[in-house]
Amino acid sequence: MELGTYLPYLVNRVGQQFISDITPVLSEVGVDIQSWRVLIALYQRGGQPVGALSELTSINFSTLSRVLGRMEKKDLIRRLRGIDDARSFTIELTETGRRVTETILPRAAALEARATGDFSEAELAMLRQLLGKLYSGLADRADEAEDRLAG
Amino acid sequence: MELGTYLPYLVNRVGQQFISDITPVLSEVGVDIQSWRVLIALYQRGGQPVGALSELTSINFSTLSRVLGRMEKKDLIRRLRGIDDARSFTIELTETGRRVTETILPRAAALEARATGDFSEAELAMLRQLLGKLYSGLADRADEAEDRLAG
DNA sequence: TATATTTATTTGCAGTTACAAATAACTCAA
DNA sequence: TTGAGTTATTTGTAACTGCAAATAAATATA
Numbered sequence: 409m410e411l412g413t414y415l416p417y418l419v420n421r422v423g424q425q426f427i428s429d430i431t432p433v434l435s436e437v438g439v440d441i442q443s444w445r446v447l448i449a450l451y452q453r454g455g456q457p458v459g460a461l462s463e464l465t466s467i468n469f470s471t472l473s474r475v476l477g478r479m480e481k482k483d484l485i486r487r488l489r490g491i492d493d494a495r496s497f498t499i500e501l502t503e504t505g506r507r508v509t510e511t512i513l514p515r516a517a518a519l520e521a522r523a524t525g526d527f528s529e530a531e532l533a534m535l536r537q538l539l540g541k542l543y544s545g546l547a548d549r550a551d552e553a554e555d556r557l558a559g
Numbered sequence: 560m561e562l563g564t565y566l567p568y569l570v571n572r573v574g575q576q577f578i579s580d581i582t583p584v585l586s587e588v589g590v591d592i593q594s595w596r597v598l599i600a601l602y603q604r605g606g607q608p609v610g611a612l613s614e615l616t617s618i619n620f621s622t623l624s625r626v627l628g629r630m631e632k633k634d635l636i637r638r639l640r641g642i643d644d645a646r647s648f649t650i651e652l653t654e655t656g657r658r659v660t661e662t663i664l665p666r667a668a669a670l671e672a673r674a675t676g677d678f679s680e681a682e683l684a685m686l687r688q689l690l691g692k693l694y695s696g697l698a699d700r701a702d703e704a705e706d707r708l709a710g
Numbered sequence: 711t712a713t714a715t716t717t718a719t720t721t722g723c724a725g726t727t728a729c730a731a732a733t734a735a736c737t738c739a740a
Numbered sequence: 741t742t743g744a745g746t747t748a749t750t751t752g753t754a755a756c757t758g759c760a761a762a763t764a765a766a767t768a769t770a
Binding site: 470493 | 726734
């Protein structure tokens with residue numbers, strides 16, 4: 409196996425570079441990378457319970473609980489106790505959260521656009537499609553693994 | 560912008576899923592994810608100074624310094640003080656490190672193979688190529704940013 | 711040769727993370 | 741309607757992380 413063909417390696421370095429690129433932008437508004445993931449998820453998908461948000465952001469649920477604590481302190485999100493089920497909270501953006509997200513979004517989009525400046529539309533679509541397919545493959549197997557443990 | 564087309568999102572969830580998949584394998588031999596990254600890098604590329612290893616693994620250099628501390632304690636790597644330049648160390652695998660790496664490698668390869676089971680050879684090659692291209696685009700811009708600061 | 715500057719790595723510190731256990735609230739069968 | 745089992749979230753804890761400052765060694769400059 410060669411390092412340069414090992415997918416976890418290729419994916420990790422791209423992911424880390426994305427983080428390095430966006431971090432200075434986030435610092436300007438006092439937001440950390442995890443909070444940013446939560447912000448986009450809520451902005452795009454609307455209010456979510458913690459569990460769904462954990463799934464959506466790939467943030468471990470106990471970590472997420474504390475991320476939400478920080479975000480609440482900064483008035484970026486609100487925890488709404490469920491009416492029908494008082495165990496779960498709906499997490500939603502506050503007006504501040506929405507405003508901060510809208511400040512960051514165009515700059516994040518610009519970073520992505522510049523990173524993919526050399527890509528044709530077809531390549532870009534292909535990359536997204538393949539990353540989606542890879543995720544499905546990984547997620548499927550993860551389910552199987554759970555099934556094996558359970559059954 | 561839609562979440563499902565945002566590259567940092569797509570990349571992050573794949574990366575996290577890779578971590579979830581490999582973690583139980585690593586736990587069996589008492590190795591954490593960062594140490595695993597160092598192990599493969601050294602195994603594939605041979606001894607490296609800390610700085611180069613930081614670049615290669617995308618691990619922050621001060622974090623890496625401590626990762627190497629853990630690995631040294633477990634006799635996975637060795638720090639060799641440079642002969643010509645006593646500031647730098649060459650980090651290399653010990654025999655234990657090599658053995659542990661060779662224990663994990665086939666299982667890591669199997670995980671990757673199963674995750675990409677539905678991929679044609681062409682798709683797999685395309686994905687790797689596009690991830691490489693994306694990284695170049697990111698890295699190039701990062702250099703530019705540094706240049707702007709410097710000059 | 712002494713001094714300033716640069717480069718490679720480590721360390722202080724304050725904050726973040728993940729695992730497992732705890733809490734809190736719901737469901738359902740007896 | 742009670743209590744066993746389940747689900748959603750938080751918290752205790754120990755370890756990990758990244759920034760910035762410190763150290764250590766090399767190189768350049770006067």
